[in-house]
Amino acid sequence: MNEPTPKPWYREPWAWMVLAPLITVVVVSTITVSIAVRFADDKVSDTYYKDSRMYHFSAEQDLRAKELGLAALVQFQPSDNAVVVELNGDLDYPKALLLTLSHPVESDLDKHIELSQLSVGRYQGALPEGIGNRWYLRLMPELDPDAHQDANWRLKGEINFDLGNAAPLNAVTQ
Template sequence: MPHSTPTNDPVIAPWYKQPWLWFLLAPLFAVFIYGTSYAYLSVVTFDGMVKGDYAKTAKHFNQDSSRLDKAAAMDMQATISLDILTGDLRLLVTSSPTVTSSTLLLDVVHPTMASLDQPITLALRPDGSYYGSLNKTIDGKRYLHLTGPENSWRLSSEIHTPWPDHFSITAN
């Protein structure tokens, strides 16, 4: 019968030095770290509300299209010319009856981040067109909302950069 001596017994390492244990615990630690960091970021970086004509009623959303319908009834259309280098906008509005407001408001709205929205006041020029300037450069998808000073009508469009030199917004 073989006799076992301390030199023949394998040395067993403590539990925290076992590789199979760390192989099992590493994903759990990673999930905990990523989960807490994402939870922290979701609380700290609030993106704000998405802009639109929505009202929450009971458990569904209703979109108010009365201003779009009024623009369609006026057969309204706007053509925008953009100087990409300077950010200057020139807008021509055609409608029946003719729009004679001294200013119009063009909202350049980012789909998800309210901090990237740009409200642009367009001033009427003697030639009948409206002029304004972008505050900062724009890239990516944007929604354009053109309204009058009394906010009774609205034209909306969606555009992606790079913007063309000329584009139209219609009441559809």
């Protein structure tokens, strides 16, 4: 009796019926993981700390700014390629300040502007490229952006360049 020669496994339909769902799951999982890694949420850059499994917010810098009666007006002057800050309050004015422009969505787009003192309460820095639309603003006496939690005080605000080139900064307390 002549029995037909068996086909290789990859030419059998039952093999592909078993393997097709598994291959599909591996491909879709790989795509999902790569999307999750590429578009992960940015780390929150503020005065939060983790205690056990609870997150706590520290408002010491904001309270200190409120005690000093601090307020500022930030003016962006595209024609002069400058940022001017008028700071008011009861403090020894530092020689330099740091103004951080935080992008609402992508932390990679954040910009840090070092402001030099022109006169008492008046500071100026260079306007960075590529600003427009909406940004969160943070002003503080600490010049290292990574050491923002060490600053003695801070002022916060928000600007939408579609509405104007100036924004007030205040001590924000919960």
